[in-house]
Amino acid sequence: MTVAELGAALGLTPCTPVSDREVTGAIVSDLLSDVLANGAPDYVWITIQTHRNVAAVASAQGLAAVILTAGRAPNEDLVSLAETESVTVFTSLQPTYTVAGLLYGLGVR
């Protein structure tokens, strides 16, 4: 499944250009240090954190996309760095648990 297909299937709102990168897995965490330790290339990251270092960590780990949940909006500097680094950032009004469950149901394991 690509980032674009995933965004459409979950009804996510894009904050940056949506890529066609193939998604290989996902990680749920609000600790950046956890993602630095356990994130992997082409993963989707589901989090409630909204600051600039979310984009920096996502790029450092080669993540394909970030989903900010529970109606949280990204800080401007998160969006600008994500655009520079070609990391797709979505928002969702749904809580992390629901987004993760739907993603799992779509076959992202």
Added chain:
Amino acid sequence: MELLAADLHIHSVLSPCGELSMSPRAIVARAVEVGIQVVALTDHNSARNAPALAAAAQAAGLCALFGLEVRSAEEVDVLTLFDTPADALAYGDWVHAALPSVPCDPALFGDQVVVDGEDEILGFEPHLLINAIEQPLDAVCAEARRRGALVLLAHVDRPANSVLSQLGFMPDDLPVDGVELSRFGDEDRLRAEHPALGGLPVVRFSDAHRPGEIGYQQTQFEVAAAGVTEFRAALEGRGGRRAVPVRRALA
């Protein structure tokens, strides 16, 4: 007794988020310019620019403390302030031993530059300093205290990397000397929302990442001299000493 204007939360070029203009010498120059009488460097998870601050402060006749802003395993930021560069560096070794070996990509996070008091580059810290160390909050505070530090919970009103954002509450048994408010924070509101703060004193420092921010938040200490013991007495209101947090308009 004298009234000392102190800004004890400042990032240098060693912090990836600190501007490259933030050399210890430039920090000291700006502090003198805006009337700050005591400065401290509090780079993320490292005190490697403490010797540079000591040299620059001594050259300018400015008082200095030497610190780190440690990020605990819970990603709570803690200010730890020591009287000497040696004490800060020794505690920094303890912190470094618990820092994951994740490299810092300067293009993403910023450069982590170690300098001397004359702005000469001595090297670069390779490990990402804004990572969380593998030590819990209570251990971070207790170890710093054991080594003689003044320990303050950083920007407790902020939505990320503060004790209240990460834990959601104020633990009642943390060995800390006070809590710091960011420029967005209001002390009355904080105390109303978190009665568990009890009698913990509030301080304000700039958390400066660029020269223009130095001193716009500060705490004025009425003390006999600058130093951890005197500042702790001021925070506790002992012996006629006191501490007054001040917030000014950002230039």
